[in-house]
Amino acid sequence: MQTSSDEVLIARIARGDRLAMQVLFARHHVRVYRFVLRLVRNEATAEDLISEVFLDVWRQAAKFEGRSAATTWLLGIARFKALSALRRKSEEELDDETAGSIEDHSDDPEVTLAKKDKGSVLRECLTRLSAEHREIIDLVYYHEKSVEEVAGIVGIPEATVKTRMFYARKKLSELLKERGLDRGWP
Amino acid sequence: MNATDEDRPDDIEALLPWHAAGTLNRRDAQRVEDALAHDPELARRFELVREEFGETIHLNETLGAPSARAMEKLFAQIDAEPKRAAAGPGFTTRIVEFFAGLSPRTLAWSASAAALAILLQAGLIAGVMLKESGTAGYQTASAPSTAPGVGTFTLIRFAPQATSDDINKFLEANKLSIVAGPMGGGLYRVAVTGIPKGELASVVKKLQGDKVVNFVAATE
Numbered sequence: 001m002q003t004s005s006d007e008v009l010i011a012r013i014a015r016g017d018r019l020a021m022q023v024l025f026a027r028h029h030v031r032v033y034r035f036v037l038r039l040v041r042n043e044a045t046a047e048d049l050i051s052e053v054f055l056d057v058w059r060q061a062a063k064f065e066g067r068s069a070a071t072t073w074l075l076g077i078a079r080f081k082a083l084s085a086l087r088r089k090s091e092e093e094l095d096d097e098t099a100g101s102i103e104d105h106s107d108d109p110e111v112t113l114a115k116k117d118k119g120s121v122l123r124e125c126l127t128r129l130s131a132e133h134r135e136i137i138d139l140v141y142y143h144e145k146s147v148e149e150v151a152g153i154v155g156i157p158e159a160t161v162k163t164r165m166f167y168a169r170k171k172l173s174e175l176l177k178e179r180g181l182d183r184g185w186p
Numbered sequence: 187m188n189a190t191d192e193d194r195p196d197d198i199e200a201l202l203p204w205h206a207a208g209t210l211n212r213r214d215a216q217r218v219e220d221a222l223a224h225d226p227e228l229a230r231r232f233e234l235v236r237e238e239f240g241e242t243i244h245l246n247e248t249l250g251a252p253s254a255r256a257m258e259k260l261f262a263q264i265d266a267e268p269k270r271a272a273a274g275p276g277f278t279t280r281i282v283e284f285f286a287g288l289s290p291r292t293l294a295w296s297a298s299a300a301a302l303a304i305l306l307q308a309g310l311i312a313g314v315m316l317k318e319s320g321t322a323g324y325q326t327a328s329a330p331s332t333a334p335g336v337g338t339f340t341l342i343r344f345a346p347q348a349t350s351d352d353i354n355k356f357l358e359a360n361k362l363s364i365v366a367g368p369m370g371g372g373l374y375r376v377a378v379t380g381i382p383k384g385e386l387a388s389v390v391k392k393l394q395g396d397k398v399v400n401f402v403a404a405t406e
Contacts, residue, residue, distance in 0.1 A: 025260065048256075051263065146210070
């Protein structure tokens with residue numbers, strides 16, 4: 001049995017096919033949720049946002065032209081929703097830059113490294129990156145988006161995508177160094 | 187490494203994350219592969235990229251999934267939306283769905299058949315144009331004719347692997363011209379010029395030995 005492509009599902013959704021909507025949701029909602037959660041850092045907000053993302057898909061399906069992959073379209077909508085939610089809450093919560101700059105004095109770097117393996121330190125540092133850097137690292141590594149697709153989702157030129165990814169990785173290395181893990185780069 | 191300024195990635199180094207994720211086009215992937223093979227420092231940095239790649243996936247996979255509440259909320263909202271006017275699928279949608287419904291094998295065969303048909307058609311058009319230009323000018327009523335129903339004819343089916351060039355050469359070498367087709371079974375009605383009707387059988391036998399065709403028979 002063949003599965004319908006995302007493009008076919010979206011065409012059916014445009015005609016009001018509820019079942020096609022269920023299939024598309026089942027296929028992509030976890031990844032979209034994780035993308036949003038990494039940006040907003042709140043599970044309840046992320047859940048609300050994915051409902052909004054897929055409701056937009058239901059409403060806008062007829063406008064989908066298939067110029068990009070359906071996942072690229074979905075992530076673009078998700079990003080817009082997440083950033084709008086962050087803007088709404090910006091006065092109530094610490095922004096990412098502030099949160100990222102707070103130093104953790106609970107352990108010195110050697111103790112931290114002794115407590116955790118390299119992988120878990122790396123994952124911890126990935127969560128400490130700014131929203132902009134988390135976003136690009138997730139899009140490239142987890143959502144497997146090409147330079148062109150990231151440019152489309154984030155709305156920046158392809159050259160900027162490459163340099164932003166480079167700086168995100170550089171910042172990650174700096175955070176690792178602070179935690180006692182010198183990778184010899186940069 | 188060629189980069190002396192640590193603050194700016196060189197072109198190849200900037201592509202390493204996408205190379206690790208396998209999302210570069212073939213040309214860029216080859217450029218990166220070539221650079222990695224000749225630059226040990228770049229290869230070491232690529233290992234760092236692969237490390238980040240693996241841990242980013244690990245991190246995301248441990249984020250869990252949304253509860254059923256998200257889906258319930260979505261479909262409650264969808265049900266509250268105004269009903270859409272029942273409209274049939276548009277032409278573009280039907281085309282997309284038609285091609286999406288074909289298996290890759292069927293699609294490949296269809297594409298091959300379509301390509302062959304286009305090539306054959308191009309060959310026929312070129313052949314007709316060449317013949318027309320070659321016989322341009324005044325012709326007497328007794329000039330050889332390739333009109334259907336007058337002369338000596340065969341039915342020919344060309345081999346699937348024959349190119350338009352093969353077919354043109356075959357027609358030219360054997361003084362043949364297609365007058366009708368393709369008909370059922372991919373057959374073409376082909377006029378044989380310059381031979382008396384009595385020699386048609388031997389010509390057909392000769393044509394049957396050519397790999398450009400897989401069926402030849404005499405016809406009225």
